[in-house]
Amino acid sequence: MGQSVSRSARFEKGPEMRTVHDTTRRRDSEKRKRHVVEPKTAALVSTARTSRLRRIAPRAPRLATLQHSASRPDLDALLAAGKHRAMSAANVAVIGAGISGAVCASLLAARGVAVTVFDSGRGAGGRMAQRRETMEDGTELRFDHGAPYFTVSNDEVARVLSGWEARGIVAEWKAMFACFDRATGKFTDFEKVGDTKKYVGVPGMNAICKSLCLDDGLVAKFGVTVGKMDWLHDRSSWSLASLDGKDLGYFDYVVATDKIIASPSFSGLTGRPPPLDLSSFPQLSAMVPEIPVRPCFALMVAFSEPLASVPVHGFSFNNSDFLSRAFCDSSKPGRACVPPNRQSWVLHSTTEYASKVIHEIGPRKPSADALSKVAEELFKEFQSTGLNIPRPVFMKAHRWGGAFPAISIGGDDKCVWDKSTKLAICGDFCASPSVEGAILSAMSGASKILGCLNCPSGL
Numbered sequence: 001m002g003q004s005v006s007r008s009a010r011f012e013k014g015p016e017m018r019t020v021h022d023t024t025r026r027r028d029s030e031k032r033k034r035h036v037v038e039p040k041t042a043a044l045v046s047t048a049r050t051s052r053l054r055r056i057a058p059r060a061p062r063l064a065t066l067q068h069s070a071s072r073p074d075l076d077a078l079l080a081a082g083k084h085r086a087m088s089a090a091n092v093a094v095i096g097a098g099i100s101g102a103v104c105a106s107l108l109a110a111r112g113v114a115v116t117v118f119d120s121g122r123g124a125g126g127r128m129a130q131r132r133e134t135m136e137d138g139t140e141l142r143f144d145h146g147a148p149y150f151t152v153s154n155d156e157v158a159r160v161l162s163g164w165e166a167r168g169i170v171a172e173w174k175a176m177f178a179c180f181d182r183a184t185g186k187f188t189d190f191e192k193v194g195d196t197k198k199y200v201g202v203p204g205m206n207a208i209c210k211s212l213c214l215d216d217g218l219v220a221k222f223g224v225t226v227g228k229m230d231w232l233h234d235r236s237s238w239s240l241a242s243l244d245g246k247d248l249g250y251f252d253y254v255v256a257t258d259k260i261i262a263s264p265s266f267s268g269l270t271g272r273p274p275p276l277d278l279s280s281f282p283q284l285s286a287m288v289p290e291i292p293v294r295p296c297f298a299l300m301v302a303f304s305e306p307l308a309s310v311p312v313h314g315f316s317f318n319n320s321d322f323l324s325r326a327f328c329d330s331s332k333p334g335r336a337c338v339p340p341n342r343q344s345w346v347l348h349s350t351t352e353y354a355s356k357v358i359h360e361i362g363p364r365k366p367s368a369d370a371l372s373k374v375a376e377e378l379f380k381e382f383q384s385t386g387l388n389i390p391r392p393v394f395m396k397a398h399r400w401g402g403a404f405p406a407i408s409i410g411g412d413d414k415c416v417w418d419k420s421t422k423l424a425i426c427g428d429f430c431a432s433p434s435v436e437g438a439i440l441s442a443m444s445g446a447s448k449i450l451g452c453l454n455c456p457s458g459l
């Protein structure tokens with residue numbers, strides 16, 4: 001009984017009947033089923049399918065009940081695979097399936113903790129996002145319109161990263177970068193390939209979060225916005241409810257990974273009070289101030305031919321009021337364009353430009369017209385660089401209202417931890433405004449919880 005087992009084990013038939021192919025197929029299919037997309041925001045999922053999915057992923061199942069369904073060969077297989085897990089009857093809700101939520105959930109699940117991840121979005125990734133667009137001729141385009149890549153300097157993160165590389169969900173982007181001076185029209189400061197290693201998710205930036213959310217012991221529910229978090233003192237647990245009032249279950253621990261969880265800006269977006277009412281938690285309110293953010297517009301563009309006048313895969317702009325960076329998305333590993341000559345780019349606006357536009361149009365989701373205007377303005381700036389930029393075959397803008405947190409609140413801990421309510425607040429805003437910062441914060445949040453459960457974190 002010293003080890004816990006994968007949830008998928010309970011769906012499998014007895015080992016004596018199992019073939020390798022059969023088992024693999026079943027595991028994959030069960031993992032897909034555990035990815036529940038709630039119907040309200042996921043119009044593409046049929047009612048029949050979602051009701052079946054809901055039956056398969058009931059509210060917050062406890063690991064203890066799952067352990068009974070494990071047969072001895074399952075345990076042996078796990079032991080043989082070296083998955084020494086800590087037994088724990090605790091269940092944890094992780095709010096957010098961005099990189100901090102996905103890493104934290106995966107680390108906890110790997111040590112036998114039952115984890116349920118909720119995300120408002122239709123899939124995992126958060127700001128490590130990939131957008132699919134279909135052109136009029138039916139061809140599909142994909143853009144990493146959030147974080148374009150990330151770098152790693154911390155040894156612990158490097159260790160986790162090499163595991164992801166081995167899983168095939170991350171690869172080094174051997175890209176040449178430079179600066180482009182808008183005033184002189186010249187590229188400067190050419191970086192050598194590999195000077196600073198740049199990593200990307202494969203086949204998209206969201207691949208890491210997507211894959212981690214399929215880990216054993218973890219249930220991910222998408223299209224679910226946590227709208228209310230109530231601490232039940234007598235039960236010593238949290239009760240969560242969705243924005244539309246659905247009961248999401250009781251949880252011993254909660255990991256909240258978005259700064260909006262206790263922020264008035266949640267009300268600006270949803271018209272509802274933020275899920276976490278800090279006035280009930282004086283010990284927390286001092287630690288969780290309102291976090292200022294830096295917005296950004298991402299412009300996704302595709303060209304029928306490569307940009308011959310651009311000698312690099314990515315560059316930052318000097319002396320532009322509109323544009324800050326540009327990346328050739330189709331040059332990343334695992335992103336072959338069809339037809340092969342097509343090239344896709346993602347350009348980022350300056351914070352100043354994005355702030356000005358958001359001030360004019362307000363904090364809510366921008367209209368299609370407002371986004372078209374932004375796309376035209378940013379593209380006009382790109383064309384006026386003198387880089388001989390042709391008309392694109394596709395162009396669309398996306399707004400990131402809070403692309404980067406402007407402060408960090410986690411201190412040396414890199415997360416906010418309230419032991420009395422077993423609440424961890426993690427994310428890039430607790431460490432540094434980067435993918436690596438978010439990962440470090442997630443590791444810290446996971447180790448706080450594992451410490452309480454007397455599980456060696458080994459992080």
Ligand SMILES: Cc1cc2nc3c(=O)[nH]c(=O)nc-3n(C[C@H](O)[C@H](O)[C@H](O)COP(=O)(O)OP(=O)(O)OC[C@H]3O[C@@H](n4cnc5c(N)ncnc54)[C@H](O)[C@@H]3O)c2cc1C
Pocket residue numbers: 095096097098099100101118119120121125126127128145146147148149150151224225226227257258260261275296298348400402403404426427428429432433434435436438
């Ligand atoms: C345009 C852009 C460019 C960037 N460039 C870089 C770069 O070059 N290098 C780099 O390292 N980083 C970059 N970043 C930053 C990087 O993407 C972030 O630091 C990192 O992804 C943050 O991860 P996170 O998990 O902390 O937060 P997020 O990714 O924001 O995840 C939070 C998740 O919580 C969910 N959520 C929030 N509230 C709720 C709720 N109530 N209920 C359910 N779900 C909820 C959200 O849907 C979201 O998925 C960039 C970001 C952007 C937007």
